[in-house]
Amino acid sequence: MALIGPSGTGKSTLLRCLNYLERPDEGTIRIGPCVVRAPRPRTRDVYELRGRTGMVFQNYSLFRNKTALENIMEPMTVVQRIDKETARTKAMTLLERVGLADKADSYPSRLSGGQQQRIGIARAMAVEPDVLLFDEPTSSLDPELVGEVLAVLRDLAAVHTTMLIATHEMAFAREAADRVVFLEEGRVLEEGPPEQVLEHPTHERVRQFLRKLDREERIG
Secondary structure (H helix, E strand, O other): OEEEOOOOOOHHHHHHHHOOOOOOOOEEEEEOOEEEEEOOOOHHHHHHHHHOEEEEOOOOOOOOOOOHHHHHHHHHHHHOOOOHHHHHHHHHHHHHHOOOHHHOOOOHHHOOHHHHHHHHHHHHHHOOOOEEEEEOOOOOOOHHHHHHHHHHHHHHHHOOOOEEEEOOOHHHHHHHOOOEEEEEOOEEEEEEOHHHHHHOOOOHHHHHHHHHHHHHHHHO
16 A cells, blocks of 8 residues: 655654554554554553564664664564574575675665665564555665665565555556555545556545646656
């Protein structure tokens, strides 16, 4: 599912609510059998919710003093208490999956932004979450690095990984998403298949937003 809409409309806040990095004022979050009821959830339900989600941030959020391999191992050894050798083997498999096996011993300072974001994706995948949450994963990247991150997301979509992605990449949303949700001032204004929302939106506000993006892309 792709979340689209103007900046400041609540996309990032929604994602952060889904793993309780932000505390919702009210409502229910349900992922599989896990149910969290705001605003006073049970602590064990919040922990379970976080165990069922993996978050990929805009700014990578890697540990600067750990190698690429160690960054991916961290949630497995610290959160899941997996032994280090098992975690190392799994982390190497994930590095291969995102095309960075040769960077296992590299520190973040020696990696490009696109490579760091791919490490962040591998780290989120390490705990085998039910849902991967992506907060505009390409917004901090130089244009020439965007493609390598989107390629990883396309591969994940191709094997039916459940993902919720806040994005301004309309071409990617059109190609990879099963559903698109347009948010306006914290509310869902339009929702449906990409061909409906992106090609034939029913709301004039959505049409205005898409026209503006199209103009910016042509100018850029």
